[in-house]
Amino acid sequence: MAWDFETDPEYQKLLDWADEFVREELEPLDLVLHDPYDKSDPRVQAIIRPLQDRVREQGLWACHLGPELGGKGYGQVKLALLNEILGRSRWAPSVFGCQAPDSGNAEIIAHFGTESQKDLYLKPLLNGEISSCYSMTEPHGGADPTLFTTRAVKDGDEWVITGEKWFSSNAKHAAFLIVMAVSDPDVSAYEGMSMFIVPAGTLGLEIIRNVGVGGEREGSHGYVRYDGVRVPAENLLGAEGGAFVIAQTRLGGGRIHHAMRTIAQVRKAFDMMCERALSRQTRYGPLSKLQMTKEKIADSWIEMEQFRLLVLRTAWLIDKHQDYKLVRKDIAAVKAAMPKVFHDVVQRAMHLHGALGISTEMPFSAMMVGAQALAIADGPTEVHKITLARQLLREYEPVEGLWPSGHLPTRREAARARYADLLELEVGNS
Numbered sequence: 001m002a003w004d005f006e007t008d009p010e011y012q013k014l015l016d017w018a019d020e021f022v023r024e025e026l027e028p029l030d031l032v033l034h035d036p037y038d039k040s041d042p043r044v045q046a047i048i049r050p051l052q053d054r055v056r057e058q059g060l061w062a063c064h065l066g067p068e069l070g071g072k073g074y075g076q077v078k079l080a081l082l083n084e085i086l087g088r089s090r091w092a093p094s095v096f097g098c099q100a101p102d103s104g105n106a107e108i109i110a111h112f113g114t115e116s117q118k119d120l121y122l123k124p125l126l127n128g129e130i131s132s133c134y135s136m137t138e139p140h141g142g143a144d145p146t147l148f149t150t151r152a153v154k155d156g157d158e159w160v161i162t163g164e165k166w167f168s169s170n171a172k173h174a175a176f177l178i179v180m181a182v183s184d185p186d187v188s189a190y191e192g193m194s195m196f197i198v199p200a201g202t203l204g205l206e207i208i209r210n211v212g213v214g215g216e217r218e219g220s221h222g223y224v225r226y227d228g229v230r231v232p233a234e235n236l237l238g239a240e241g242g243a244f245v246i247a248q249t250r251l252g253g254g255r256i257h258h259a260m261r262t263i264a265q266v267r268k269a270f271d272m273m274c275e276r277a278l279s280r281q282t283r284y285g286p287l288s289k290l291q292m293t294k295e296k297i298a299d300s301w302i303e304m305e306q307f308r309l310l311v312l313r314t315a316w317l318i319d320k321h322q323d324y325k326l327v328r329k330d331i332a333a334v335k336a337a338m339p340k341v342f343h344d345v346v347q348r349a350m351h352l353h354g355a356l357g358i359s360t361e362m363p364f365s366a367m368m369v370g371a372q373a374l375a376i377a378d379g380p381t382e383v384h385k386i387t388l389a390r391q392l393l394r395e396y397e398p399v400e401g402l403w404p405s406g407h408l409p410t411r412r413e414a415a416r417a418r419y420a421d422l423l424e425l426e427v428g429n430s
């Protein structure tokens with residue numbers, strides 16, 4: 001019977017290496033360098049390349065990818081265990097070759113791209129030479145893609161794209177943008193939207209501004225205008241009208257990977273809470289002596305471990321089924337649980353730090369905004385809860401035609417039917 005909570009010793013050695021590497025090399029880097037996506041900065045390249053080489057030597061580069069793309073094809077459980085280390089540092093995903101949105105973009109080009117698209121965009125992306133952007137959300141339509149209006153019109157052997165996109169993260173550093181546009185307005189949005197690869201610098205492509213979140217002075221979420229942007233027909237990604245299927249492929253993996261990294265952030269807040277509880281003195285002794293502090297610590301640990309198990313179980317299900325669609329319910333549950341556990345643990349840690357907690361000297365304010373971002377990005381919590389409930393209710397739907405009287409049996413009727421032969425009961429009459 002395979003039901004095990006232990007990591008195999010060989011992989012544990014790699015995790016131990018990653019843990020030390022992130023602590024010693026990457027967490028300090030977070031304090032001096034701020035933007036892992038700017039590949040044009042030679043200082044960044046000088047620092048990051050040798051670090052990436054060390055990751056490659058350990059066989060931990062781009063672990064979300066299969067061997068055909070230079071990864072190890074470790075699967076989601078191993079990835080979850082690694083990501084709950086990498087999530088501690090902003091730089092770690094870039095150094096380990098699995099940073100969003102590049103990882104998701106690489107996944108869809110690998111899956112749906114032509115050989116020439118793979119050569120032009122996938123290879124340099126996987127080598128960490130360029131950054132990319134995923135440009136889907138619009139100013140007037142985010143959670144509901146049926147409201148998107150950005151239009152792609154075929155003109156000879158070109159597509160002409162016109163519209164505005166919003167929150168296109170890292171557009172300013174991207175060598176190319178993957179944009180979703182309506183290519184056929186006469187059919188449903190699920191069949192009438194397509195994906196296109198637009199190289200940076202294409203005429204008509206304009207970043208109106210870079211929007212920040214929370215207190216960020218320099219934002220990275222592009223408000224992007226496509227003003228008659230022309231791309232050759234071969235820049236269509238996947239099938240014409242296939243954007244929705246591609247988006248779902250991308251988001252299935254993305255959501256669970258965010259959750260894995262969120263565990264790391266939650267644990268970081270939890271560690272800081274415990275350190276504060278033991279070190280801060282009151283007239284009654286350290287904060288840790290107070291019952292309400294103990295309750296905060298206990299609640300946080302329980303919530304964090306529950307969430308971690310939910311993520312690991314979902315990762316295990318993905319590995320087992322090899323099909324995100326069959327794990328939709330579980331991924332939706334993870335996505336809905338993620339911002340709440342993050343928010344609640346960070347809020348307690350922040351509170352126990354007093355004024356220091358809300359100051360810019362601590363990471364908690366940014367974490368609180370991060371929790372809110374996780375409740376919105378890749379679909380708001382409500383939408384995921386609705387998906388979860390819908391899928392769960394499906395399991396309870398009555399099976400038609402099984403009961404002679406044509407109505408759903410009560411529990412008593414069903415029980416009588418089960419023992420009818422033995423007890424000579426009349427079925428359908430309670």
Ligand SMILES: Cc1cc2nc3c(=O)[nH]c(=O)nc-3n(C[C@H](O)[C@H](O)[C@H](O)COP(=O)(O)OP(=O)(O)OC[C@H]3O[C@@H](n4cnc5c(N)ncnc54)[C@H](O)[C@@H]3O)c2cc1C
Nearest residue numbers: 134135136137142143167168169373376377378379380382
């Ligand atoms: C940090 C961050 C990074 C992002 N990066 C990208 C990116 O790189 N590329 C990209 O394309 N997009 C990106 N987004 C955008 C993100 O995908 C959208 O914000 C998301 O889809 C929600 O759309 P919206 O913001 O327009 O919210 P809206 O659709 O306006 O929803 C607002 C609120 O309305 C409620 N609501 C909406 N619909 C429903 C419903 N069906 N049922 C119940 N309640 C509902 C919810 O409370 C929701 O929070 C990013 C967002 C964030 C926060």
